[in-house]
Structure formats: C-alpha cells, structure tokens
Amino acid sequence: MDKSKNFIPNSDETLKGVHTEVSDFLSSDEESMKSRTNVKKSKVIFSQNWPKFLVIGSTDDGALTKLSPFAIQKAIIGLAGEPESVKKIKNGLLAECLTVKHSACLLKSTVFCSVAIKVTAHTSLNSSKGVIRSRDLEGVSEEEICQNLSSHGFTAVRRIKVRRNNDLLPTNTCILTFNIPTLPQYVKAGYLNIPVEPFIPNPLRCFKCQRFGHGQNTCRGKLTCARCGLFDHDRKTCKNYAICLNCKGNHCAYSRECPWWQLEKQVQQVKVQKKLSFIDARRLVETATPTVADKSYTAAASAKVATKSVAVNTDLTWHCDEAKYKKLSDIEKT
Incomplete structure (x- = not known):
C-alpha cells in the first residue's frame, strides 16, 4: 500500500493535533536565526544503530535509470533479500530494509546489475x-539529560531558548534527536514518564530572495527586501509599506499569516509524520489541497460584483377583453 495515502491534513487544520510551538523558536526566519547563533551546541551522544533507509546511487550518472524495474527488483533480492519498499529518487534508489542483515548486505554492495x-x-x-x-x-x-536518557536511543539534546529583551532565556522544552525512524511514545526521566511529541520545523526561507524551499547559500536570485518585496535593499533600512513578495499580502515575507508560509508548514508536517522526502511531501500536499494561486484567484473572483437577472412580469394586470388579450399574447410569443 502506498504510504503517502490516507493522510492529508486540511488547510485549516494544518497545525491542529500537532504541537509546533517549539518550531516558532527554531524557524528559518531572520530573528530566530540570530538567536541560534548565540546558542551553544547541544551535547551529543553517539550510539550504534543499523540504518533502515539506504540510498543506492551509481558512480556513473544515469546508469541506474537505464535499468528495467524487473532487473532492479531481482538484483536487490539477490543482494539482500526482499526489501520493505524501493522508490526512485533524484540521485538513485531509496530502499527500506526489513532487517539488520538486509541493511548490512546492501551497504557492502559495490556492483548492481x-x-x-x-x-x-x-x-x-x-x-x-x-x-x-x-x-x-x-x-x-x-x-545531565544526555547521561540519564542515553538508553532511549537518542543522539543529541538541545534546550530551547527564547529572546526576551535581547536576552536568551532557557525554557522547559527540549528537542531530542533519536537514532530510530519512529519516535517513542515517552521517555523515562527518573521517576517521570514524559510524552514525546513530533518536532515540526518551520519552513526554510531564503534570506536573500525571500522565497521558500532553499537557503541563501545556494540562492541565485536577487537581494530582496523582506518587508516591501523590492530589490537591492535590506529590510533594516526599509520604510516602505509591508508587501509580501510571495502572496502580495499586507505583511512581511516572514509573517506566519502568509498563505505560502502556511502551505510550506503543511509540507513540513506531512514530511515528518509520513516519513517522506521533501519533494514527495510537497507533491502530496499540492495534489490534495488547492494552491495559493488558485485560492487567490477564487478570492478575487468572489470579490467581483455579482450580476443579477431581473425577471420581467408579462402577466396583464389590467382588465381587457378576450380579443385584445389574445392579440397581446401573440405579440409576446413573437
């Protein structure tokens, strides 16, 4: 069964049922990125765990794409046995292994068909x-958290800090990175059983061109103001009215009210909860929900003045003889 089915949150319920308050402190937006530069690196504990998802890539670009799906399936079964699933990705194949033996055999393989x-x-x-x-x-x-919770199989912990009056203050919230694909329901911290909730990161927004989906290090666009959407100046010196570059709304490009931001947030949620790649999650969301452009068109169409059809009463309301009535009826039919 296709794992990408049976789950698509509604656009109005994107953030319902999923606690995403932490992501507001870890967003890719400028203010929170500044606060992260002053935060010390989290304590990391390394542990051994076999990788379930493997990427099979060819040293010769495009060689795997020339193979038939039957040959690929037979080759994978011959190397490591029947896998859980195999998908084609941009740089090769993504194989989901069932056992440690399957994973180890594939990792040692150097020739494939x-x-x-x-x-x-x-x-x-x-x-x-x-x-x-x-x-x-x-x-x-x-x-101390790392030393006492290392048995749960996590590799890193970081405490969230928020900015208050230009000071970073620690909170009661921590982000744990586990070395397993599926989160545990809770962790045991001493005598406490603390529930574990999925971490939904905020959308990645480029600080240079203000578009979503990439960072400024790989950006090929022009320097764009996050406030007014115009080129060749920074928002710190901008005094223009706020106009979003992405949706043309009356807000800045990093506003949480932006429909584009909410759509990207929904992609991040599907990616985390369904364990999909970013491209697959975006494709799944876009096929199940109308795009922002469609919503804008619908809103513009509904804002137009509605036309009315006025019914004309053709029934006679005055007294007339039968001959005149018949004559008027014939003219009306004509």
Missing part, C-alpha cells in the same frame, strides 16, 4: 526528532 554503485544511509529518514516539555527539567543541564 553490472553497474558500479555506492550505498549510503539516508541523511534524515534514519533518525527522528521529538519534543519533550517538563517543568521538572528546568534546572537540569543538557549534559
């Missing part, structure tokens, strides 16, 4: 991030 390959663990699908909140952890350091 007479094609030289390189098998690596997927960078994000083999791990997961969760959020825990507890007032009892307020004065506990990150090092």
Whole structure:
C-alpha cells in the first residue's frame, strides 16, 4: 500500500493535533536565526544503530535509470533479500530494509546489475526528532539529560531558548534527536514518564530572495527586501509599506499569516509524520489541497460584483377583453 495515502491534513487544520510551538523558536526566519547563533551546541551522544533507509546511487550518472524495474527488483533480492519498499529518487534508489542483515548486505554492495554503485544511509529518514516539555527539567543541564536518557536511543539534546529583551532565556522544552525512524511514545526521566511529541520545523526561507524551499547559500536570485518585496535593499533600512513578495499580502515575507508560509508548514508536517522526502511531501500536499494561486484567484473572483437577472412580469394586470388579450399574447410569443 502506498504510504503517502490516507493522510492529508486540511488547510485549516494544518497545525491542529500537532504541537509546533517549539518550531516558532527554531524557524528559518531572520530573528530566530540570530538567536541560534548565540546558542551553544547541544551535547551529543553517539550510539550504534543499523540504518533502515539506504540510498543506492551509481558512480556513473544515469546508469541506474537505464535499468528495467524487473532487473532492479531481482538484483536487490539477490543482494539482500526482499526489501520493505524501493522508490526512485533524484540521485538513485531509496530502499527500506526489513532487517539488520538486509541493511548490512546492501551497504557492502559495490556492483548492481553490472553497474558500479555506492550505498549510503539516508541523511534524515534514519533518525527522528521529538519534543519533550517538563517543568521538572528546568534546572537540569543538557549534559545531565544526555547521561540519564542515553538508553532511549537518542543522539543529541538541545534546550530551547527564547529572546526576551535581547536576552536568551532557557525554557522547559527540549528537542531530542533519536537514532530510530519512529519516535517513542515517552521517555523515562527518573521517576517521570514524559510524552514525546513530533518536532515540526518551520519552513526554510531564503534570506536573500525571500522565497521558500532553499537557503541563501545556494540562492541565485536577487537581494530582496523582506518587508516591501523590492530589490537591492535590506529590510533594516526599509520604510516602505509591508508587501509580501510571495502572496502580495499586507505583511512581511516572514509573517506566519502568509498563505505560502502556511502551505510550506503543511509540507513540513506531512514530511515528518509520513516519513517522506521533501519533494514527495510537497507533491502530496499540492495534489490534495488547492494552491495559493488558485485560492487567490477564487478570492478575487468572489470579490467581483455579482450580476443579477431581473425577471420581467408579462402577466396583464389590467382588465381587457378576450380579443385584445389574445392579440397581446401573440405579440409576446413573437
């Protein structure tokens, strides 16, 4: 069964049922990025865990795409047995393994249907991030949390800090990175059972061109103001009215009210909860919900003045004889 089915949140219910308050402090927007530069790196604990999702890529670009799906399936079964699933991705194939033996055999493979390959663990699908909140952890350091929770299989912990009056203040919220694809329901911190909630990151927005989906290091666009949407100046010196570059609304490009921001947030939610790649999550959301352009067109169409059809009463309301009535009826029919 296709894992991408049976789940598409409504546009009005994108953030319902999923706690995303933490992502407001970890957004890709400018203010929160500044605060992250002053935050110390989190304590990291390394643990051994077999990768379930593997990327099979060829050293010769395009060699795998020339193979038939039957040959690919037979080759994977011959190397490591029947996999859970195989999908075609941009840089090769994505294989989901069932056992440790399957994963180990694929990682050692160098030839695939007479094609030289390189098998690596997927960078994000083999791990997961969760959020825990507890007032009892307020004065506990990150090092102590790592030492006492390492048995749960997480690799890193970071305490969220918020900016208040130009000061970074620690909160009772921590983000845990686990070395397993599926989050545990809770972690046991001493005598406490703390629930683990999925961490939904904020959309990635470029600080240079203000578009979503990439960072400023790989941007090829022009320098654009996040406030007014005009080129060749920064928002710090801008005094123009706020106009969003993406949706043309009366707000800045980093506003949470922007329909484009909400759509990108929905993509992030589907990506995390369905364990999909970013491209697959975007495709799934766009096929299930109308695009922002469609919504804008619908809103513009509904704003137009509605035309009315006025009914004309052709019934006679005065007294006349039968001959005159018949004559008028014939003229009306004509």
